[in-house]
Amino acid sequence: MFEHVDRLLASTSSPASVLRVHRVELLDAARRRAAGLELEPDLIADETRAAVNEMAATGLLARIRAAYDGPLLLMKGPEVAAAYGANGLRSFGDLDILTDDAPAAQAALIAAGFQEVFDEEIYEDIHHLRPLWWPGLPLVVELHMRANWPAAIPGPSTEELLAAAVPSTLGVPGITTLPPEHHTLVLAAHAWEHQALGRLGNMVDIAVMLRRADDAEVARLARAWGCSRMWRTTRRAVRAVVEGKGHSAAVTLWARHLRGARERTVFEWHVKDLVSPLWGYPVARVPGAILSEARRMQPRHSWRALRNARRPRSEYNQLTEATG
Amino acid sequence: MTELRLRVDDLHWREIDGEVIALEARGSTYVAANGAGTLLWRALAAGTTPDELADQLVTAYGIDRERAAADIEHFLAQLRDQGLLAA
Numbered sequence: 001m002f003e004h005v006d007r008l009l010a011s012t013s014s015p016a017s018v019l020r021v022h023r024v025e026l027l028d029a030a031r032r033r034a035a036g037l038e039l040e041p042d043l044i045a046d047e048t049r050a051a052v053n054e055m056a057a058t059g060l061l062a063r064i065r066a067a068y069d070g071p072l073l074l075m076k077g078p079e080v081a082a083a084y085g086a087n088g089l090r091s092f093g094d095l096d097i098l099t100d101d102a103p104a105a106q107a108a109l110i111a112a113g114f115q116e117v118f119d120e121e122i123y124e125d126i127h128h129l130r131p132l133w134w135p136g137l138p139l140v141v142e143l144h145m146r147a148n149w150p151a152a153i154p155g156p157s158t159e160e161l162l163a164a165a166v167p168s169t170l171g172v173p174g175i176t177t178l179p180p181e182h183h184t185l186v187l188a189a190h191a192w193e194h195q196a197l198g199r200l201g202n203m204v205d206i207a208v209m210l211r212r213a214d215d216a217e218v219a220r221l222a223r224a225w226g227c228s229r230m231w232r233t234t235r236r237a238v239r240a241v242v243e244g245k246g247h248s249a250a251v252t253l254w255a256r257h258l259r260g261a262r263e264r265t266v267f268e269w270h271v272k273d274l275v276s277p278l279w280g281y282p283v284a285r286v287p288g289a290i291l292s293e294a295r296r297m298q299p300r301h302s303w304r305a306l307r308n309a310r311r312p313r314s315e316y317n318q319l320t321e322a323t324g
Numbered sequence: 325m326t327e328l329r330l331r332v333d334d335l336h337w338r339e340i341d342g343e344v345i346a347l348e349a350r351g352s353t354y355v356a357a358n359g360a361g362t363l364l365w366r367a368l369a370a371g372t373t374p375d376e377l378a379d380q381l382v383t384a385y386g387i388d389r390e391r392a393a394a395d396i397e398h399f400l401a402q403l404r405d406q407g408l409l410a411a
Binding site: 044047051054055059087134135136137 | 336337346354
């Protein structure tokens, strides 16, 4: 499976900074090492950071387990990294833990010596509480009230996810995770949450977790949760981009940047905002989502975006910040 | 001769680009070793003696045995201070 991603990374002209945004910088480092190519110091630093985080994860989970008696279900991060089959291929900087009573768990962890970090305001009314860290360790802990899920797409309840829990593959007693089928859909929802089908690394995560999952069971679960459209689109995109098989209209029309491991251009970003609901949202929510997006585009900004349509999105953002 | 070995419990380490990065999980402290330190670390992970360590340094770096022994003692003292050697 990584062979196709390796070819994609070998052919891209994107700098390491863009590969970091795609969360595939460690795959690129591994590819370069396997090919006997030299690694830039920044890439070696990425590997070192990832190694430290991987080593810190199990001890930190044990501390969390000792501090709180309720369910602690680990999602994404180290659990997905372990599914890659080798160390140092997938970076993570936090532990996302779903629990039954996040405020109580947060209080228990603080009482045990964890400390809250980052600005409080950022974490009001979102799916997890303010991050915690254990002094000296590099990872932060995020206690989730619910899985991170796009508002317009139906998903499972926290209770349903906790009820499906299985022992974590990291082997920390009392720490659970999701079965591969559930986890695959949580990863797919995550791939739609920040920017629909935005990161190549999200696609690789899903492909990696799918190796442990029953594809038909994932589809059945998606139907049960009401997110079949999102799943079908994601599955086809993963097959096309990561496995190099089949065709994905979504990738061709509004996620073509994935094939080049590059940034979306301004034009592609707007196309994605306008049309991705057609591919991922339940039918009844599509018109509202598209209308809402069309209203959000102010004429002055749209004209400027049009003039800069071919620029990478980050370059355009810098331009608009500089000129107001 | 007494065998020297790195502690196993709560000590995690990886080698990246020829350098050892270690995490001592009880105290949440990090250790990094490069070059000769990595050579010694590898040997200590497998279990070794001060004489074997000196042999390795002499062979790898072409230094005299007296200097190798002094460097090793310094390195081992640091590991002992941090509780990284098995009892």
